[in-house]
Structures are given as structure tokens and as C-alpha cells.
Amino acid sequence: MKIGDLAAKTGVAPRLLRYYEEVGILHPFRSGNGYRTYGEPAIDRVLQIRELLEAGFTTEMIREVLPCLDAAKEEAKAPVCPAIKDLDGLRRQLVSIERRIDVLQRNRHAIETYLRACEDAAAATPTASDRVPDLVVE
Template identity: 50%
Template sequence: MVVRIGELSRRTGVPSRMLRYYEEQGLLGALRSDNGYRCYGEAAVSRVQQIRGLLDAGLTTEIIRRILPFLEGPEGIHVHPACLTPELEGLLRGEVARIQARIDCLARNRDALLGYLAAVRPGSP
């Protein structure tokens, strides 16, 4: 089954503008019909969901573009060992450190807010 960009947008919840951006970044491929419309195969639905998940996890489009061809399924990051070059390993380790720094910052902010609430409303969680 072939779908056009509007249908892909509707089925994935990703705006058409973002789908065009994914195409520009080399994350998503589209064929062109005789009239110039973008056409996507049925697999594009799961590919877009996978891209969204990776972006939501904090990965950059550069890293996603490099690992996307080697992912084994939409449920998680299962990179084939042949994909892991020293350069990519360095990029991924950098992403892990960046994500951990964000987690640490969020935890400090959470603790500060909980401390404030406990100070102004003793006994509240």
C-alpha cells in the first residue's frame, strides 16, 4: 500500500512539515508520483514512529541517520554490531553523557521543588 504525505501524517501524528524535514535529513525516503506528490510505502508508518521514538529519547538526527539502517525493530535501539564504529561509539557515549546530565539536572530541580513544598506545606509529599 502506498500513502501520500497527508495520510502518513494522519497515521503517525507527525505534521507533514516534519515528515519533509525527516526526508531532508536523510531519515525517511519518499518516491515521487507522476504529478510530483510524495509517496511512501506501508513501512514508512513504523519508520516514522521509530524516528520519533529516537528523537524523543534525545538522539540527534545525525546519530539517527547513521544508526537507522542498522536497527532491527521499532521497539528499541538494537544496533547491529557491524554498525558500531569507534566514531559512532564516541558519538553514542557523548549522547549518553548528555542525557545523564539532563537527568541529573531534572533530579536536582525535582528535589529543590519538593524541598520548597515541604518547607511551605509540612506533611505534603
């Protein structure tokens, strides 16, 4: 697929995809005419890059960690990965991700509780069509 197709499928602008290539975290093929072409796995790769960026990783950290993440997918046990030079930075990122997960889980629980309470209140409140008409006494 061409860069525009990848952009459409991932929601990432072509300019940003070219930047990912420039910093070495996305690797397109080049067709005979020099156009970038991408295989279907590029969709998952771009989404993974976006998730890592949202988790606070720098593009440099992503470049180091991506080969290790690929190897971990293929092996039952995560390999020792010499590409990662900043293990302390990776540990800090892990702590940051765990903190975000905790906050997201608490927020999810609070929102679920709020929605349940709203739904219960709505179910308990009779609608106009459910009400018994008032008797008119003359």
C-alpha cells in the same frame, strides 16, 4: 499513501515529515507527478524516528544509526555498522536511555503503588447504599 495520510497515521505534521526527508532519515518515493508517496513501512519508520528523537538522539545520529538498526532486525546478531562514526556519542545515548528507563520504571512502580492504595481505600470505605440505616428511637 500520500504525506497527509502518513501524517494522520503517525500524528506527525507533514512539515516535519518533509524535514525528515530533507535531513535524510525518511525516504519517500516520488510518483509521476512528483508527489511524495510512502509505503506502509514508513509508519513504523516515522514512529521509530520520533522515539529516537524523544530519547535524545539528534537527526544526524538517527541518520547514522537507522541503517544499522534495520540490519540488526534482519540478522540474529547485530552487525558491525560502519555508518556509525561517533561510537562514544552512541554510548552516551545508551547510558542516557538506560537512566530514563530506570526513572520510568521507578515512577511506574510508585504510581502503581499509589493507585493500589487508593483502590484499597475506596474498597474499604462503605458507600451510602452499603451503610445500615440508623435506628430511630422515639
